[in-house]
Amino acid sequence: xxxxxxxTGAAFADPDRAQSGILVTLDNGVRYMFDCGAGTVRNMVxxxxxxxxxKAVFLTHLHHDHICDFPLxxxxxxxxxRDNPPIVLGPKGTKHFCDSLFEGGAFDSDFRARSAYPLRxxxxxxxxxDIREVSPGLVYEDEDVKIWCxxxxxxxxxxxxxxxxxxxxEGKVLAFxxxxxxxxxxxxxxxxxxVLFHECTxxxxxxxxxxxxxxxxxxxxxxxxxxxxxxDAGVKSLVATHFGHFESTNPVILKAAEHHxxxxxxxxxxxxxxxxxxxxxxxGPLRMAYDLMRVEV
Ligand SMILES: [Zn+2]
Numbered sequence: 001x002x003x004x005x006x007x008t009g010a011a012f013a014d015p016d017r018a019q020s021g022i023l024v025t026l027d028n029g030v031r032y033m034f035d036c037g038a039g040t041v042r043n044m045v046x047x048x049x050x051x052x053x054x055k056a057v058f059l060t061h062l063h064h065d066h067i068c069d070f071p072l073x074x075x076x077x078x079x080x081x082r083d084n085p086p087i088v089l090g091p092k093g094t095k096h097f098c099d100s101l102f103e104g105g106a107f108d109s110d111f112r113a114r115s116a117y118p119l120r121x122x123x124x125x126x127x128x129x130d131i132r133e134v135s136p137g138l139v140y141e142d143e144d145v146k147i148w149c150x151x152x153x154x155x156x157x158x159x160x161x162x163x164x165x166x167x168x169x170e171g172k173v174l175a176f177x178x179x180x181x182x183x184x185x186x187x188x189x190x191x192x193x194x195v196l197f198h199e200c201t202x203x204x205x206x207x208x209x210x211x212x213x214x215x216x217x218x219x220x221x222x223x224x225x226x227x228x229x230x231x232d233a234g235v236k237s238l239v240a241t242h243f244g245h246f247e248s249t250n251p252v253i254l255k256a257a258e259h260h261x262x263x264x265x266x267x268x269x270x271x272x273x274x275x276x277x278x279x280x281x282x283x284g285p286l287r288m289a290y291d292l293m294r295v296e297v
Contacts, residue, residue: 060178091161152180227281
């Protein structure tokens with residue numbers, strides 16, 4: 001199997017990175033998607049993959065940078081003759097989110113206009129997703145894969161549950177953190193994984209800045225802690241992702257970041273600091289994700 005990084009950015013609209021999204025493609029061609037942030041569907045097509053071939057989507061939590069492209073994902077599948085409902089796994093609230101989109105929801109006009117065409121009436125199930133709100137444990141199994149999840153610590157659970165994931169297929173194990181501050185559950189999910197894909201949203205100084213700023217969550221994993229997680233879990237390799245715009249030089253991002261980030265520190269050099277801090281504890285194979293990066297497993 002191989003993994004395609006569909007989006008490696010975070011909550012801002014960023015010209016250099018789409019929001020969160022990871023696509024797993026098995027040797028038999030079946031695909032599974034983890035998160036569906038803005039720009040990920042476009043990148044999926046750029047990677048020569050079709051939403052039609054994605055069997056299941058796991059939404060780790062309901063922050064916009066993980067779900068923005070879900071309507072596009074489903075409507076594209078419908079337009080492109082998908083003949084079955086996509087399976088959607090996610091936290092409590094996933095059903096409400098999906099049920100508010102298509103028939104009778106935010107895209108009702110689109111639904112009514114498009115379903116006037118006889119061809120589109122033949123595959124309405126493509127926009128009637130098979131939604132499964134999950135709890136920690138083994139949450140999905142088919143002839144090819146097993147998926148486990150557990151709570152990670154990002155937003156208060158009463159607002160949105162946030163999941164980390166362990167994915168097993170072809171005798172290999174992948175782990176995906178979603179968004180989280182360092183937590184024991186993620187170390188266990190990633191135990192001995194072949195590849196851990198873990199958020200690395202802000203460099204150390206940025207986490208400190210956000211603790212004091214009062215805008216947005218600082219419940220992310222600083223690079224030095226990420227190194228410890230990869231080491232303690234004994235992973236065979238690490239891919240850091242979900243970068244919070246700290247390397248951007250875009251003037252619009254810099255202006256928007258005034259209250260969110262220490263803009264005087266922003267720029268491409270920050271990525272070197274992040275690598276250095278991960279390396280304090282972890283000396284195994286390490287890759288810093290970029291959009292459309294392909295990881296062979
Ligand atoms: Zn996020």
